[in-house]
Amino acid sequence: MGGAGILLLLLAGAGVVVAWRPPKGKCPPRCSCSKDSALCEGSPDLPVSFSPTLLSLSLVRTGVTQLKAGSFLRIPSLHLLLFTSNSFSVIEDDAFAGLSHLQYLFIEDNEIGSISKNALRGLRSLTHLSLANNHLETLPRFLFRGLDTLTHVDLRGNPFQCDCRVLWLLQWMPTVNASVGTGACAGPASLSHMQLHHLDPKTFKCRAIELSWFQTVGESALSVEPFSYQGEPHIVLAQPFAGRCLILSWDYSLQRFRPEEELPAASVVSCKPLVLGPSLFVLAARLWGGSQLWARPSPGLRLAPTQTLAPRRLLRPNDAELLWLEGQPCFVVADASKAGSTTLLCRDGPGFYPHQSLHAWHRDTDAEALELDGRPHLLLASASQRPVLFHWTGGRFERRTDIPEAEDVYATRHFQAGGDVFLCLTRYIGDSMVMRWDGSMFRLLQQLPSRGAHVFQPLLIARDQLAILGSDFAFSQVLRLEPDKGLLEPLQELGPPALVAPRAFAHITMASRRFLFAACFKGPTQIYQHHEIDLSA
Structure with missing residues (x-):
């Protein structure tokens, strides 16, 4: 189409070339128009009959309730678009589709409470953007993706909630060659009236984890031990009532754990694996009948008892x-x-x-x-x-x-964090304890109420130092070490009907997924999957 806006159409079959001219744009009601610009005030809906060559459009106090996808496809030549004092509250994805020449977009003093993450998609020429003085508590991540030409952004006057949802914005601002006006936080109370650009992204804790049930393994167990053999992760369970050490491996077809081999071991309390090159050993500690050592000299063979210990x-x-x-x-x-x-x-x-x-x-x-x-x-x-x-x-x-101040301790487990060595001391009734090595002895750091605890197990899963305090009478507590405080803080509860009388915990990584095994004395072993949740999304 040339400068005069003429489109040549070849009519198939007739072989006739016909000149078609688009209808001349009209100035809609309640709008005042010039050759290149229009100002509309009080329109009940979004005016549409503008000239396709319009360069500037201002919309004031219209009755539009939301900006839908493709709202401005009929005026693709716009360079400036302004909204002020309108009643719409939502901007949908691709609301400004087709405005590839738009340089100035001002959406100010409206009632906008929600803007879709792809609302600004396609505005590749945009240099000035204002969302000032609206009702936005947050902005969707990647809202400004693809807007590489931005030089000025104004977000002031919005009641931003300065929680994890604004983290991406704080991380984005230093990466762009644009001046950004952000204004102040409306909440939470601890950050009220704080300027957004004064916030430190490092202080935001926006990564959460969750353990969700994945699978149950038949019999009750007293111990659970992970090991790797021939490059494949395995788990061995001590199952006293079934009278065996049960070895589990990953079934790639079913995407579940399955029994691989079982070792007869009546009244077994612990099955401890040891891998030495191609050889696999399992120590089966038994209450009655003597403890045994099982051995597999090389892959392809089955484990066999070799020694009474x-x-x-x-x-x-x-x-x-x-x-x-x-x-x-x-x-x-x-x-x-x-x-x-x-x-x-x-x-x-x-x-x-x-x-x-x-x-x-x-x-x-x-x-x-x-x-x-x-x-x-x-x-x-x-x-x-x-x-x-x-x-x-x-x-x-x-x-x-x-260890002073540590009476009636049933079990101990240790972990390392920040160069320090910590102990988790399990007490059945009273307070289980966390202690830290000071170079000469362990000193009390933290006490946690125990209700029938036989296990207080530290576990490093991904980047998280966890500890699980089991309970026979209540929910077991999953805690996470907070480096800033140096203390274990509550994270999640695990309990009945699935988790009953836990005795040991262990984790294993399989197929890029992380699993937690919980051996239970009064119920079947439970397997949970470890999930990471990004709260800033």
């Missing part, structure tokens, strides 16, 4: 842990009988044999291997005294200290 020392095992000492793998088995002895078993040739007896006569309930000051340490909890810390020296463990 320290039958005269391990009379009533309660926990088993794997640790490495001077480059060699060892197991420590905590024994809870008066006549038995917590025993360190280290590899010697094809099997594992007693290297040292520890803590005899104290009815140990739990062992935890950890490293302090660059040296191996071992922490034992018992039914008869406070937890005792041993350190490795001269080829054996020697008592170093005990």
Whole structure:
């Protein structure tokens, strides 16, 4: 079409060339028009009969209730579009479609409370944008995507809620070559009247996590241990009532966990895996019948029992842990009988044999291997005294200290964060505790009410240091370490009817998905999936 606006159409079949001229635009009612511009005031709806060559349009106090997609397709030559004191409250996606030449868009002093994220799509020539003095509490992320020509943006006079929804805006402003007027926060109360451009994006906590139920695994269990064998993650469960160690793997077809192999182990309390190259070992600590070592020398074979472990020392095992000492793998088995002895078993040739007896006569309930000051340490909890810390020296463990203010501790677990070592101490009734190593002993940091707790398990999942405090009588508490405070803060509750009497937790990453296993004593093992939620979306 030329400057005169003539369109040549070739009529098929007739072979006749006909000149067609679009109808001349009219000035709509309640509008005043000149050759290139129009001002409309008080129109009940959006005027449409303008000349297609119109360059400037101002709409004041119209009765338009919303700007719909393609509202201005009939006037594609617009360079300036102004709305003021109108009653519409919503701007839909592609409301300004076709206005590729628009440079100035002013939407001021209206009642807009919502603007769609693609409302400004296609405005590739826009240099000046004003959304000032409306009712916008937030703006959708990516609202300004593709508006690379912007030089001035005015957002002042809106009641912005300065929560996670404005985080993207704070992160966007420093990245553009445009002056941005943002105005002040209307809320929350702590930020009321604070200028948006004074807010620090780093102070916003806009990432949440959630654990949602994924799968149930039949029998009850006392322990759950993850391991990787031949490049594939696995889980082994100690199922005392079923009398077995159950190994689970991922079924890529069904996208679920499935049983892969089971090891007969009556009254088993802990199944501890160890992978050494192509070989897989599983220590099955049993209350009755003696603890056993199972072995798979190479892939393709099934696990088979190879050794009965320290039958005269391990009379009533309660926990088993794997640790490495001077480059060699060892197991420590905590024994809870008066006549038995917590025993360190280290590899010697094809099997594992007693290297040292520890803590005899104290009815140990739990062992935890950890490293302090660059040296191996071992922490034992018992039914008869406070937890005792041993350190490795001269080829054996020697008592170093005990933990003050820690009576009736059933189990201990540790984690590291920010260069510090922390302990989670489980107490059945009373307050479970979080302690921090100060270089000479563990000091109390935090207390958390316990209601029938047998497990207080720290877990590092993705970027989050979590800890789960189990309960036999109430909901189990999922807590997250807040680095700014250095304390565990409540995050989520897990409980009946799915989670009943938890005894152990573990996590595993499979197919880019993260899962939490919860071994339950009075119900089946539950599997939860870990989700990250972006609150700024």
